[in-house]
Amino acid sequence: MIERDADLSGANTLALPARAERLARPDSGEALAGLLAGRRGDEPLYVLGQGSNLVLDGDLPGLTVIPALDRIDYRVEGDQARVTAGAGVVWDRLVADTVARGWRGLENLSLIPGTAGAAPFQNIGAYGVELADVLDSVEAVAVADGRPVRFLAAECEFDYRDSLFKSRRRGEFIITAITLRLHRHGPCRVDYGGLAARFGDADPATLEPAAVRAAVIELRQNKLPDPAVLPNAGSFFKNPVVSVAHYQRLKENEPELVAFPHRDGHKLAAGWLIERAGWKGRRLGPVGMHRDQALVLVNHGGARAADVRALAGAVRADVRERFDVDLEQEPIPLP
Numbered sequence: 001m002i003e004r005d006a007d008l009s010g011a012n013t014l015a016l017p018a019r020a021e022r023l024a025r026p027d028s029g030e031a032l033a034g035l036l037a038g039r040r041g042d043e044p045l046y047v048l049g050q051g052s053n054l055v056l057d058g059d060l061p062g063l064t065v066i067p068a069l070d071r072i073d074y075r076v077e078g079d080q081a082r083v084t085a086g087a088g089v090v091w092d093r094l095v096a097d098t099v100a101r102g103w104r105g106l107e108n109l110s111l112i113p114g115t116a117g118a119a120p121f122q123n124i125g126a127y128g129v130e131l132a133d134v135l136d137s138v139e140a141v142a143v144a145d146g147r148p149v150r151f152l153a154a155e156c157e158f159d160y161r162d163s164l165f166k167s168r169r170r171g172e173f174i175i176t177a178i179t180l181r182l183h184r185h186g187p188c189r190v191d192y193g194g195l196a197a198r199f200g201d202a203d204p205a206t207l208e209p210a211a212v213r214a215a216v217i218e219l220r221q222n223k224l225p226d227p228a229v230l231p232n233a234g235s236f237f238k239n240p241v242v243s244v245a246h247y248q249r250l251k252e253n254e255p256e257l258v259a260f261p262h263r264d265g266h267k268l269a270a271g272w273l274i275e276r277a278g279w280k281g282r283r284l285g286p287v288g289m290h291r292d293q294a295l296v297l298v299n300h301g302g303a304r305a306a307d308v309r310a311l312a313g314a315v316r317a318d319v320r321e322r323f324d325v326d327l328e329q330e331p332i333p334l335p
């Protein structure tokens, strides 16, 4: 079924008002192929999951597809388990299901918003683990002709928050399912940030994934606003990378600068730059930078895309003026 002039304000976690000219929620590969076959070749096409990494900057012309394939298949193979999830499966449901079985691999990725189908798009990651570490393969449909295609993990060109689907071949495929390879036994990964502090010297081999999941959930809930309570799209800017010379110049003026070595110089903590530029907890009209997490742009109610653009522009200008650093937006602007 295709809905015309569909309201998308509930289909993006920033809760921005927008409408889709035509909206479909196919629940099978065949339904998706049928939709693509019935589409005019030059008709714009958009694919959404939960809209948690998007800025809807106006109405979407043409066809918008929200895959609703929601099957999960589990297969045990010796010490390993293979899990295939439809694109519409809510990511954290998949994490909860596999952790409840005692399987290792997804616990660090607990509570990341979004769908299984969107997970390969930016190679989601948190607490030292990324999708690429556990992905076996991706099933997709080619937009051009509805043909089913399968990509092995090694063919997905994964990088930090990046993949072939996001970069080189953007717009060419709709992901219909992902297959993950998890471990039924073995150690959990707790050597990263807040998890290392939490589990201290515990032997990772004795930890249960449920304990790691509970810790990740607690850490995330203390750090990030829940989009269901305060609409947001997670980190609004990427952490910028600057040259060694630029880093040293900044560090002389700002001894507390938060930065990490990177292959091209130093990666700076965007949240720290925004806080230092005076934007933490500050509002501009109905939007603002979160009071506890300066990197998260929040909608306090009734915001429109123009409000988001104005705030993002003001933050970017202040950071550029103070640090000579250009911040790049993380969530994808559509259309």
Ligand SMILES: Cc1cc2nc3c(=O)[nH]c(=O)nc-3n(C[C@H](O)[C@H](O)[C@H](O)COP(=O)(O)OP(=O)(O)OC[C@H]3O[C@@H](n4cnc5c(N)ncnc54)[C@H](O)[C@@H]3O)c2cc1C
Pocket (backbone or CB within 6 Å): 013, 046, 047, 048, 049, 050, 051, 052, 053, 054, 067, 087, 112, 113, 114, 115, 116, 117, 118, 119, 121, 122, 123, 124, 125, 126, 165, 173, 174, 175, 176, 224, 225, 226, 227, 232, 233, 234, 235, 332
């Ligand atoms: C509070 C909060 C915390 C977050 N924390 C993290 C984090 O820790 N780590 C992290 O990596 N991300 C994080 N994110 C970002 C977000 O959760 C991920 O990017 C997630 O994968 C987006 O899923 P989605 O279903 O909402 O995709 P959407 O936002 O709907 O879409 C994102 C992109 O993927 C494309 N896409 C979606 N589904 C498909 C499909 N089936 N086939 C092809 N393309 C598709 C869309 O076209 C779009 O370009 C966070 C977001 C929020 C709001």
